[in-house]
Amino acid sequence: MDITKITQLIGIFQPKGWLKNIADSNVLETVNNKDGCVEVQLRLPFPSLDFEDEVKSKLAPKVMLMKGVDAVNWNIKLDIATLARCNDAAAIPGVKNVIAVASGKGGVGKSTTTVNTALALAKMGAKVGIMDADIYGPSIPLMLGVSESRPEAYDGNTMKAINAHGLAVNSIGFIALNDQAMIWRGPMASKALMQLLGETHWGELDYLFIDMPPGTGDIQLTLSQNIPVTGALIVSTPQDVALADAAKGISMFRQVKVPVLGVVENMSTHICNNCGHEEAIFGTGGVVKMAARFDTECVAQLPLHIDLRADVDAGKPTVVAQPDSVFSAVYAQLASDIVSKMFFQTHTISTEIPIKLT
Template sequence: MAETLAEAVREALRTIRDPASGRDIVEAGLVQGLTVRDGLVHLALEVPRERAREMEPVRAAAEKAAASVRGVLSATVVLTAHRAPAEPPPGGAARAAAPRTAPKPPPGQGPMLLPEVRRIIAVASGKGGVGKSTTAVNLAVALAAQGLSTGLLDADIYGPSLPQMLGAREKPRVEGQRIIPLRRWGLKAMSIGFLVDADTAMIWRGPMVMGALEQMMGQVEWGPLDVMVVDMPPGTGDAQLTMSQRVPLAGAVIVSTPQDVALLDARRGVRMFERVNVPVLGIIENMSFFCCPNCGHRSEVFGHGGARAEAERLGVEFLGELPLKLAIRELADAGTPIVAARPETEEALAYRRIAARLWEKLEGDGAPAAPRIVVE
């Protein structure tokens, strides 16, 4: 069925002409990365960098053509630029090349997305494997448990983990041209993992990643929210730039483990958000210590206190420590965040304390009155 729909989309795209060559955009080889899943279509038009601006009407026409195909619920077409191979200067290599002019800045990004969300928090890390997603999920659940209307967005296109951590396997509904987010543990959630098979490798270039992110923000029926937690991918790449440019981030939280190699990357994460004028709300030390499930003995496997010291050095707040405990991992794998499954535990209390402090900081920035988080 997906193959049949993909062919129908390709036929619809053949009605769109490339103004430069006069051929249809499929024959001209511009269509790249076409994927179809449950009526949702994604593709890119690969064009020379200098033609990106003039190809915007072609992109819009291709998106409209794809969306008009029977069985397609939503279509997203993005432009991805490639650099044309340089031609040798006339007269051979001895002739000096003409000086190159500076590239023009890209066109404006358009209106900011998620206008009905009062506060958006990016949970980020400089590297993978530090428990960022587990932290983001539990913080979101803690915020929702206190009466705040909360959204959770998985911005990690290449390695989405929300379906596993939320225990959500079904596909989101589509009403008209709007995707309805899934509801779990008192919050609204969206991830590319809800739209593709779990073992599908997202072999996409940067512009397609940005297009998918914008679709999950702009075409999802989030509705009014007090707060949205965004689980960012590791690193400082396209997704981070897209979020800083397309939504009004209230701030970022950096998650790190205590050892020096993780703190180096956390430092880069802090500097990156500072460069794009996003306030850093604080640093969290995850896997701060290990507690033996049998005897309760505490062992500082990765060291201890490194994130606190780094926060002081960078002049940002240290938000707290989270332990390395078997129950946190087991419940995350089972799709039942510990804040919801075992709210009485010390681990859940640690997440709730951090969530309370974050909301306190956001309210202090002039947010309208909203439920106040109470930590017992």
């Protein structure tokens, strides 16, 4: 058995959706011969939806054809990397990577996309949290079924994030009464959000999603400049009025040097609950064209369906309520794609001593 040739064979394999092969991604740790069985140790720096199935169905047969190989044993470990943050910002204690989810305007499904994508990522083995920074409509507590919960003191200086379906969650909505409007001017709102983020004990998280307020005003700009973001995801509907605002969101993140991971086209089509007829009521192709114009991509096209709305209203998003549905599969692919893209478009960094946000 020629271990060197087997190592080279495994190393040049490039999984679907990856921008580099296994060797260049530093995923391959060891390849050993154990009495005719090839023992392969792989370390995944991000959750990859179909990686294990693809390796076993496409790569394993090739290894089995090598001389002297009787069997292959794959040991795949998920060890999520800490990636470089924009502008070399200081880390949030315990948090490896931060993903901002933004929209140019409200009502495009940003929060629904956030909770389902975060839950899909958690199902793949990552430790995930959500910070609900949408002061205009903090809907994350309702969507996750924890609207009556309140964070508890942790150590006298921080509050403990609430656990919701396995996610660590905190929201500006937890400190307001149900019908109370958050009447804050820009600087006050920005300061309160940064304080909430910095004074939350998140535990150990691989990914923290920030559900941003819609728009591109003072609050959004301040948050984008001060939160240690790894990448940003834009959510839009296909209609022209939403696309114009989404384009502004991309421009804002680019100006503050935050990498844009792509654009999600939400409500891409409407699926009738009675007959299943699918219709593009908001137009077609808008997000794809707009993304191409800004040198990014449409990373997912999500439908408008009554179940998606009903599930979050009931406090059990679709990924939890209907884990085997086609909708959950789309969110899983979206989650896998954005963390893959985030890994390949930046570089890993060593663990640092975090600095408290002020």
